[in-house]
Amino acid sequence: MTAVSIKNLTVTYHKKPAVKGISLDIDEGAIIGIVGPNGAGKSTLIKAILGLLPADTGELKIFGIKNTDSLKRVSYIPQKEQFDWDFPIDVSEVVMMGRYPHISFFGRPSGRDYEIVNSMLDKVEMKNYAHTQIRNLSGGQQQRIFVARALAQESDLYFLDEPFVGVDAKTETAVFNLIKELKSQNKTILIVHHDLGKVREYFDKLILINQTLIAYGNTDDVFTPEIIQKTYGGRLTILQKVEQLMKD
């Protein structure tokens, strides 16, 4: 089944086109990397799929249904900078938020919700920190609790935005093992990634973008020097500069 279907997506962000005319279909049960240089629109692409940024043109579907009507099957781990780490909240409360879609509007968490939260904390080896305020965690630990929260949502489609930035090697391995476990349950995982070193090891498929879609396919087929050059090379940035000149 198709997990995500994108047709002719264009998103402008702060009045500049961030992604242009992207079309692709992502099949479920795979780990897909989204790579490209800074400002290539990687995060914008994810945010548009999630309906967090409005699309100018294009049709977005998740599991065959309009994207915004299908979000309950989605987990999203944003970049860490987005949070107020002083917020009066502890680790278990953060993870419990992942259970909210399973709790009725006025309802309180049930015993089963607490069980799931505990077992997810166990999975990311953070059980001893259940009642720690989140400011007192290391970068890797902070990432782990958001992974635990995403798992607690029990969704079918996972988006991770630069999950390995500011994270120690041990956490990176642990998180990636959990991602592989999700894949074995036929879940789909999309990861915005900036480190080209581990691309072959991590991803089944690769989306290479620099505003437009440069290539999409099996990692072995598209992760070639020519395509990487095309994605990161100077050609598009020169075009961008000229475009800017035209505007001025």
Add this chain to the structure above:
Amino acid sequence: MEIFAKYFTEPLQYEFIQRALLASLMVGVSCGLIGTYIMLRRLSLIGDALAHAVLPGVVIGFMVAGKNPLTLFIGAMAAGLLTSILISFVERNSKIKEDTSIGIIFTGAFALGILLVSQLKQVHIDLSSYLFGDVLGVSDPDIILSSIITLFIVLSVILFYKQLLVTSFDPTLAHIIGISASLVHYFLMTLLSMSIVAGLQSVGVILIIAMLITPPATAFLLTDKLKKLLMLSCVLGVISSVLGLYLSYHFNFASGASIVLVSVFFFLLTLVFSPKEGLLIKKLKRNRNSRINLNEDIIKFINKEAAEINNSNVFEILSIRLGISESKIKSSVKELMRNGILTMTNGAFELTGKGKQEADRLVRSHRLWETYITQKQIEDREFIHEDAEKFEHILTDDIIEEIDEELGRPETDPHGSPIPKARKDN
């Protein structure tokens, strides 16, 4: 004691004081609850803006139905909500940022209110009691209105706990799980307008923002848990209101100012003396730690290099080596001598038996720690990369013992230097 009791009971015989106390209680609770979310969502500016901007609503309510709490309430709510919508509208549809938008809209609304008041010659609105509060003039209908508002706010905070929490902490997650952050925002703005109405009588528009953010900010210095924060904010709000009211009664202070100053007093008190985050505790801890560190550095130094130093300039050498002023080093050395760790024989400093034990403990701690992080290849914690010298000062005997056991009681550290054995204290 009796005088003290009288201080509190004597005013209670008056009905207007009883009403004022009730009103204060409700302001404390409603502002404490809503203010917590206002603070956490960084909406203090909007809170202040709404407080001012309800004026035209109140005046129009007045024009329609005279001094009827219900129409005043509806007018204030409508003005508050409209203002918050206008503020977001300007921000979203132009490049004007939120703080500027707030400044424009709320002063505009406030000015409109003043203009309306000045045109209302035939109707008398006491602008000053509206601006500065007059808790002693609270009427029975005011009390009924405040009670309903407070009850509504308490219920909302309990029932919508999940929605308020997730939209405050992570609006993105809220969007994904189908909770509309903007709906919750405007709901909160409605509750905010309500709590402002409830507080108008006692503190007035100019100062109400203090009741909204000062008690929560004080509570935030005392706890890291949201539920405790909400409750503590209410308690602090109520105590400030009641104490402020008594001060206002006994000393004839303006009630609003008196209530606000009490709550600011609590805030400053907490800022300095809070057991967890207080400036005083932090300062004392820092001083204590740096004194212990210095003492330990001196012990290490004397242990290692005493033989090589010419004692006439020992303080100078220590001062240069450790980068600490000579006077501090002298006072540390005095302390060490007093505690029987250092002694002076023939004009030279020496460690006593107890001092040598202490030096061994420090070396042991340093070398065991180095062995531990090398063997276990721990590098996933940022603090590990701190200077290893720092750790010997902070590791407790229990942790050292645990490390020693886990490493299988090694004889030498990674550099091959011997690790001193633990000494059993008797």
